[in-house]
Amino acid sequence: MAQDNITTFVDKDLRGARFNRSTLAGAVMRGVDVNGLDIDAPWLAEGALLVNGVDVVPIVEAELNRRFPGRDLRQAKDPEGLRTAWAALERAWAAAIDRVLSMPEGSADVSIDGEWSFAQTLRHLAFATDTWLGKAILRLPQPFHPLGQPHAEYETDGYDMSIFAVDPPTFAAIRQLRAERQAMVRDFLATVTPDLLAESRPSAWSPEHHQTVLRCLHVIFDEEWEHLRFALRDIDAQR
Numbered sequence: 549m550a551q552d553n554i555t556t557f558v559d560k561d562l563r564g565a566r567f568n569r570s571t572l573a574g575a576v577m578r579g580v581d582v583n584g585l586d587i588d589a590p591w592l593a594e595g596a597l598l599v600n601g602v603d604v605v606p607i608v609e610a611e612l613n614r615r616f617p618g619r620d621l622r623q624a625k626d627p628e629g630l631r632t633a634w635a636a637l638e639r640a641w642a643a644a645i646d647r648v649l650s651m652p653e654g655s656a657d658v659s660i661d662g663e664w665s666f667a668q669t670l671r672h673l674a675f676a677t678d679t680w681l682g683k684a685i686l687r688l689p690q691p692f693h694p695l696g697q698p699h700a701e702y703e704t705d706g707y708d709m710s711i712f713a714v715d716p717p718t719f720a721a722i723r724q725l726r727a728e729r730q731a732m733v734r735d736f737l738a739t740v741t742p743d744l745l746a747e748s749r750p751s752a753w754s755p756e757h758h759q760t761v762l763r764c765l766h767v768i769f770d771e772e773w774e775h776l777r778f779a780l781r782d783i784d785a786q787r
Contacts, residue, residue, distance in 0.1 A: 590774045616640060616776065622769040627745070630765060631737045637772050638730055644779060645670075645723065651786065656719045660782040664697070667719055669779050670726045671697035676771040677729040680764045681736060684752040695725050733768065 573595070589597075596603045613620040618636020621629060648656050648666050656667040664672060675696030682691030692698075694713050745762040752764070 588778075590770075612777070616773060619773050622773055623766060625745075625762060626742065627737065627740050630740065630745075633769060634733055634737055637769070637776075638734070640776055641726075641730075641772070644776060644783070647783060651783075655783075655786060656722075657716070658782075658786055660785045663778065663782060666779050666783065667716070667722050668697050669775050670722050671695055671717075673772060673775060674725050674729045676768060677733060679752045680768045680771075681733060684749050684759070684764045685736070685761050687749070693725060693729075695722065737765075 587597075592605055593609055595605070597605050597608075618633060618640060621633035621636060624630045624633045644666075657665045659665045659668075674693055675698050678691045678693060678696055682688045692711060694711050695717050696712060698709070698712060740761075745760065745765075747761050748758045749761060749764060751757045751759050
């Protein structure tokens with residue numbers, strides 16, 4: 549039932565319910581059974597999550613940083629820090645790719661619970677690099693590689709979706725594209741300066757808004773770490 553535009557659930561059984569790409573911001577739960585509750589919130593660090601009055605966000609962040617060495621560097625603000633942070637990301641992803649290559653053939657294309665496969669995740673990260681480095685920072689006239697994996701909603705942003713591959717490419721081709729885009733970031737960071745980091749750019753999908761080059765790089769870093777977490781979670785599920 550709804551009161552004053554607030555939906556209230558009383559004595560309802562929501563066991564097994566699944567919420568995808570939904571907002572529960574500001575939701576209040578009282579006297580609830582949350583045994584086995586599984587929350588995946590990529591933007592958790594930007595807010596608070598109270599459990600029995602305790603903000604668990606710092607606890608979650610500390611544990612994720614422990615599990616993913618180098619993740620704590622993702623908000624580095626100076627050139628040397630960014631280079632160190634990117635090197636940590638490259639090591640982490642190299643280990644993940646080696647793990648997938650050691651698994652049975654076809655593992656890279658397995659989708660868990662309707663999520664992107666490992667191969668699709670690598671394609672999306674290439675797309676993210678094209679978006680935030682190629683398009684936003686470098687202002688390339690044709691920033692996107694056709695093997696990239698965009699979100700479907702970007703079609704509404706006026707970009708021609710027909711350039712993107714329909715037939716799934718080979719995993720070897722995806723790995724090659726991924727390596728090229730990693731090198732693209734690495735090469736940019738090799739010569740970036742504090743002044744360049746402070747420069748303003750039109751946001752990738754909202755050109756009426758501006759962001760610094762540093763903020764655009766942070767978006768790439770966030771995408772990399774979050775999708776690594778998703779990918780490893782789904783690799784574990786294939787055991």
